[in-house]
Amino acid sequence: xxxxxxxxxxxxxxxxxxxxxxxxxxxxxxxxxxxxxxxxxxxxxxxxxxxxxxxxxxxxxxxxxxxxxxxxxxxxxxxxxxxxxxxxxxxxxxxxxxxxxxxxxxxxxxxxxxxxxxxxxxxxxxxxxxxxxxxxxxxxxxxxxxxxxxxxxxxxxxxxxxxxxxxxxxxxxxxxxxxxxxxxxxxxxxxxxxxxxxxxxxxxxxxxxxxxxxxxxxxxxxxxxxxxxxxxxxxxxxxxxxxxxxxxxxxxxxxxxxxxxxxxxxxxxxxxxxxxxxxxxxxxxxxxxxxxxxxxxxxxxxxxxxxxxxxxxxxxxxxxxxxxxxxxxxxxxxxxxxxxxxxxxxxxxxxxxxxxxxxxxxxxxxxxx
Amino acid sequence: xxxxxxxxxxxxxxxxxxxxxxxxxxxxxxxxxxxxxxxxxxxxxxxxxxxxxxxxxxxxxxxxxxxxxxxxxxxxxxxxxxxxxxxxxxxxxxxxxxxxxxxxxxxxxxxxxxxxxxxxxxxxxxxxxxxxxxxxxxxxxxxxxxxxxxxxxxxxxxxxxxxxxxxxxxxxxxxxxxxxxxxxxxxxxxxxxxxxxxxxxxxxxxxxxxxxxxxxxxxxxxxxxxxxxxxxxxxxxxxxxxxxxxxxxxxxxxxxxxxxxxxxxxxxxxxxxxxxxxxxxxxxxxxxxxxxxxxxxxxxxxxxxxxxxxxxxxxxxxxxx
Numbered sequence: 001x002x003x004x005x006x007x008x009x010x011x012x013x014x015x016x017x018x019x020x021x022x023x024x025x026x027x028x029x030x031x032x033x034x035x036x037x038x039x040x041x042x043x044x045x046x047x048x049x050x051x052x053x054x055x056x057x058x059x060x061x062x063x064x065x066x067x068x069x070x071x072x073x074x075x076x077x078x079x080x081x082x083x084x085x086x087x088x089x090x091x092x093x094x095x096x097x098x099x100x101x102x103x104x105x106x107x108x109x110x111x112x113x114x115x116x117x118x119x120x121x122x123x124x125x126x127x128x129x130x131x132x133x134x135x136x137x138x139x140x141x142x143x144x145x146x147x148x149x150x151x152x153x154x155x156x157x158x159x160x161x162x163x164x165x166x167x168x169x170x171x172x173x174x175x176x177x178x179x180x181x182x183x184x185x186x187x188x189x190x191x192x193x194x195x196x197x198x199x200x201x202x203x204x205x206x207x208x209x210x211x212x213x214x215x216x217x218x219x220x221x222x223x224x225x226x227x228x229x230x231x232x233x234x235x236x237x238x239x240x241x242x243x244x245x246x247x248x249x250x251x252x253x254x255x256x257x258x259x260x261x262x263x264x265x266x267x268x269x270x271x272x273x274x275x276x277x278x279x280x281x282x283x284x285x286x287x288x289x290x291x292x293x294x295x296x297x298x299x300x301x302x303x304x305x306x307x308x309x310x311x312x313x314x315x316x317x318x319x320x321x322x323x324x325x326x327x328x329x330x331x332x333x334x335x336x337x338x339x340x341x342x343x344x345x346x347x348x349x350x351x352x353x354x355x356x357x358x359x360x361x362x363x364x365x366x367x368x369x
Numbered sequence: 370x371x372x373x374x375x376x377x378x379x380x381x382x383x384x385x386x387x388x389x390x391x392x393x394x395x396x397x398x399x400x401x402x403x404x405x406x407x408x409x410x411x412x413x414x415x416x417x418x419x420x421x422x423x424x425x426x427x428x429x430x431x432x433x434x435x436x437x438x439x440x441x442x443x444x445x446x447x448x449x450x451x452x453x454x455x456x457x458x459x460x461x462x463x464x465x466x467x468x469x470x471x472x473x474x475x476x477x478x479x480x481x482x483x484x485x486x487x488x489x490x491x492x493x494x495x496x497x498x499x500x501x502x503x504x505x506x507x508x509x510x511x512x513x514x515x516x517x518x519x520x521x522x523x524x525x526x527x528x529x530x531x532x533x534x535x536x537x538x539x540x541x542x543x544x545x546x547x548x549x550x551x552x553x554x555x556x557x558x559x560x561x562x563x564x565x566x567x568x569x570x571x572x573x574x575x576x577x578x579x580x581x582x583x584x585x586x587x588x589x590x591x592x593x594x595x596x597x598x599x600x601x602x603x604x605x606x607x608x609x610x611x612x613x614x615x616x617x618x619x620x621x622x623x624x625x626x627x628x629x630x631x632x633x634x635x636x637x638x639x640x641x642x643x644x645x646x647x648x649x650x651x652x653x654x655x656x657x658x659x660x661x662x663x664x665x666x667x668x669x670x671x672x673x674x675x676x677x678x679x680x681x682x683x684x685x686x687x688x689x690x
Contacts, residue, residue, distance in 0.1 A: 006487045013484035021472050204468035208529075211432060211462035212485045213454070 010214050014222025018196065022226065032188075036234040039184045040241045044177060056080040056103040057095050059088050062111035070123065074105065092126055102128040177242035178333040179302045181261065182325040184238060185231055186268055186296045192227045193272030194285040202282060217361040224269045224357070231265030232258065251336035259339060260332060263349045264325035270356035271321070277363035296322040324348045382409040385537055385568035386431060391440035393426050400426040402591040403440075408570065408584070413563050415582030416572035417680060423591040424572040425465070428539050431570070432460055445536055458486065461535035465542040467522045471515030475506055475525055478514055479532060486533040500528035504558065520551030527558060531567075538562065540571040544578065556581055576676045587683045595683040599676055606674040608632060608682050609645040609652035615660070615667035624663045630655060633681050642672075644682055 022029060056074075060067050074080055080103050086092060092104030104126035108114070114122045200206045209219065235258070242248040250257070271292060272285075279285045296302075299313060300322035309317065317323045324345040331337035339346065386408035393401040401423040408414045416424040429435040431444060433453025442449040447456050469478045479500065483493035501507055504524040509517065514525060523543065530538060540559075544552045556578070559569050563583075571582065579585055580599050587595040587602075595602055615621035618641065625634045625643050630652070634643045645652035653671040660667045674682075 009487050010485055013481055016484075017470070017473065017477075017481050020477060021470065024472050203471065204464055204466040205470060207464045207466075208462070208468035209485075210434060211457060211460070212482070213457045213487070214485050215454075 006213075007215075007218060010218045011222040011225065014214070014219060015225045018223060018226045022230075032230050032233060033237060035188055036184045036237045037241065039187070040177065040180055040238050041245075043180050043183075044242070044246050052078050053081045054079060054102040055083050055100065056105060057084040057086055057092055057101045058082050058105045058107070059086050059092050060105075060107045061088065061109040062107045064112055066115060067107045067111050067123075070107065071105065080105075089124075089126075096126065096128055177238070177246055177248045178329045179326050180242075181235055181238045181329055182264065182300070182322045183297055183302055185234060185261075185265055186293055186322055188234060189227065189231055189265055189268040190272040190275065190292055191286055191289040192230065193223055193269045194275040194279070194289050195272075195282050196227075197223060197273065197276035198279060198282050198285045201276075201280075216364045217357070220270075220273050220357050220361045220364070223273065224266060227269050228262060228265050231269070232261065235261045235265075248333070250333055252332035253339070256339040257329065257332045260325065260328040260342070260346065260349075263346060263353065264321055264328070267321040267349050267353040267356065270353050270360065273360035274356050274363070277360055296320050299323065301326050318348070319352070321349055321352055324352075384408060385410045385412075385445060386570070387443045388431065389441045391427065391430060391442065392438045393423075393430060393435065394438045400591050401430065401437075404588075404591075404593045406586060406593070406596075408568065410568050411563055411566045412583040413559055413569045413571065413581070415579045415585045416570070416588060417574065417576075417579040417585055418572075418588035419574060419684070421590075422588040424588055425541055426591075427588070428541055428570065428572060432456070432462055432539055458533065459535055460537045460539060461530035461533065463526050463530040463538070463540045463543050465545060467514075467526060467546070469514050469522075469526060469529055472513060474511050474513055475501075475517075476510040478525065479529060482529045482532050488533060496532055496534070500532055503561075504528040519546045520548055520554075523547050523551060523555060527555070531562065535567065537568045537570065540569065542572050542574070544573070544575065552578070576680065579680075580676050587680060589684040595679065599679075602679045603674045603676060606679055606682055607647050608674075608678075609647065609649065610672050610674045610678050611643045611645055611652050611656045612670050612672045613641040613643060613656065613660070613667050614639060614669075615641070615665055617665055620663070620665045621660060621667055624659050624665055625656065628656070628659050633685055635677065635681055637677070642675075642678055644678060644685075 058071050060071065071082065075082055082105075083101065084095065086095065089104075089106050092101075092106060095101045096104055106124040106126065108123065111122060114120050197206075200209070239248075239250070239257075243250065272289065275285055275288045275292070279288055295316065299309065299317040300320055301317070302322070327345040328339070328342045328349075331342050332339065384407055386406060388404065388406045391401055391404045391406070392399065404423070404427060406427075416427065418424050426435065430437045431442060431449065433444075433450045433456060436450055444456055445459050447459075449456065470481070473481065476497070479497045480493070483497060488496060501510060504527060506521075506524060506528060509521060509525075512521075514522060517525070523546070527543075530540075538559075544555060547555065559571070563569055571578070573579055582599065584597060585595075585599050585602060586593055597605075613621050613625070618636065618639065621641055622634065622636075625631050625641065628643075630646045630649045632644045632646060634641055636642075643656060645656070649655055653669050657667075657669040660669065
């Protein structure tokens with residue numbers, strides 16, 4: 001048999017064995033479907049970074065048409081929803097203390113004069129600082145006076161014009177679900193390959209395998225290949241759930257998305273292979289696997305905007321596969337971008353994959369001698 | 370077995386393994402120290418030694434899994450570690466611990482090994498059928514390896530190790546998890562393999578197993594302390610072996626311990642074996658006198674050395690061969 005054919009025969013043997021074992025392991029097989037489904041539901045419903053419809057009350061002491069317009073503007077902004085009208089600031093404090101409202105708007109009697117003079121705030125917004133995540137958006141609201149009122153003329157009208165593209169309603173799931181593909185895959189994939197190799201070492205299987213003609217790079221590829229399929233199944237589960245439950249639009253080409261996902265899955269799996277050469281037990285593999293998860297989530301632009309990070313952190317983020325996959329997936333899913341325009345990200349993922357598999361194979365061989 | 374024992378090396382028998390001045394250090398620790406071995410083809414060659422004597426390290430170097438710190442190795446005419454990759458098709462290796470897959474069936478395990486050795490499809494089928502027959506696995510083909518007994522697993526492991534018809538079989542303490550009946554069957558299989566021309570290298574710390582080998586190397590603290598056919602080793606022991614049968618075994622032990630000519634003693638059931646210097650003329654007489662002086666009633670006879678005596682003597686640093 002020629003060596004090229006033998007190379008693939010051995011990889012197929014390892015991959016086939018892996019699939020057989022996976023099918024026999026009902027719990028793990030169930031988790032392949034269950035984990036992404038659970039995660040997408042939790043993230044999709046739970047992580048809602050928009051603050052909307054906060055209960056609020058108003059005390060309008062001015063009673064002018066402009067004051068009523070201010071209230072209407074704020075209500076239209078959907079951040080607050082006025083549920084009560086009261087007499088004065090004291091009543092607002094009462095309601096807030098009772099936990100009935102998160103914000104109170106007090107419009108003073110001299111509202112019209114303040115508006116014309118323009119050197120003092122025109123109204124006061126009381127904010128409940130005790131509730132997490134509520135104070136910030138409300139403060140931001142207070143800093144943005146309504147722009148269309150006559151008599152208030154900002155120097156450049158466009159500076160206050162907020163235009164949000166791709167997610168005009170600013171709904172979090174639309175941004176989060178595509179990025180979740182990467183995060184959920186990072187959670188499951190790294191541990192899959194790391195544990196599957198370390199388990200074979202713990203059980204003594206590797207001691208036998210290394211005495212056979214199997215080469216370490218064949219072992220690495222054979223271990224990686226079946227889990228790429230598993231990753232694609234998970235990708236599909238997340239996408240379908242995102243579209244059905246959270247109305248995430250898929251603007252781009254679905255084939256391109258899958259090409260990007262395949263590359264990312266392979267890269268993440270190869271990180272697991274590297275981890276497996278660094279640890280002795282499955283427990284250590286899990287720990288180290290999760291250790292890579294946190295930087296991925298925090299630094300990849302999933303949680304915080306990438307551009308706001310210091311340069312050193314940006315370099316670290318450049319190493320993480322999730323950073324590049326997030327670029328690809330947001331581009332393809334939300335902006336409908338061509339995979340070609342995302343070539344830098346695709347290239348970096350490919351480099352990561354080849355480097356990690358080589359490193360794992362090299363380290364694996366060394367660890368024997 | 371002794372009747373079918375092949376002739377010793379040096380008599381024109383081709384060698385399967387030739388290793389010269391083999392040394393392996395791990396940091397400051399020397400696991401294998403200047404070991405030279407000549408292992409003839411179609412022999413069952415035993416490595417006898419306590420844990421940590423360097424048996425496994427030597428085997429691992431011989432199959433190219435471990436780089437020697439110094440020394441040269443030639444296995445089946447190939448240089449190791451240079452030709453280790455090519456050699457893998459010609460050797461079968463059975464680990465101390467069962468190392469096939471618990472969550473695969475007997476048949477699946479064998480099919481996997483056949484693919485890994487890239488046996489052509491038809492040949493693979495025929496070989497799998499042959500080893501299933503030879504190692505009595507017919508009833509177990511659909512059984513998960515993890516659900517089998519120690520003896521059954523060992524048969525499977527040997528079947529897998531011989532599936533690709535290796536010229537050389539390396540077995541690292543293969544019978545440590547097996548009952549006596551399975552051990553006997555296992556050795557029958559090894560003799561069958563050797564008679565068909567396979568060289569078998571087996572490490573053990575069981576004396577009865579070591580005694581079955583055609584030739585034996587005794588290792589102690591990484592050094593080769595005795596080498597040869599078990600019979601020769603027992604015949605040529607440069608010490609007297611005195612057997613003591615006493616009611617008060619403890620008392621007898623104390624007396625023997627005090628005697629300067631007694632190099633070592635070991636209890637075998639109710640009997641004591643004392644190894645006495647060759648320089649002493651009547652070893653049994655000296656022991657008998659000492660025991661009666663201490664008024665310990667005992668029957669004392671000089672006996673032929675058994676393999677345990679050889680082993681004890683060898684590890685004392687006064688080995689035969």
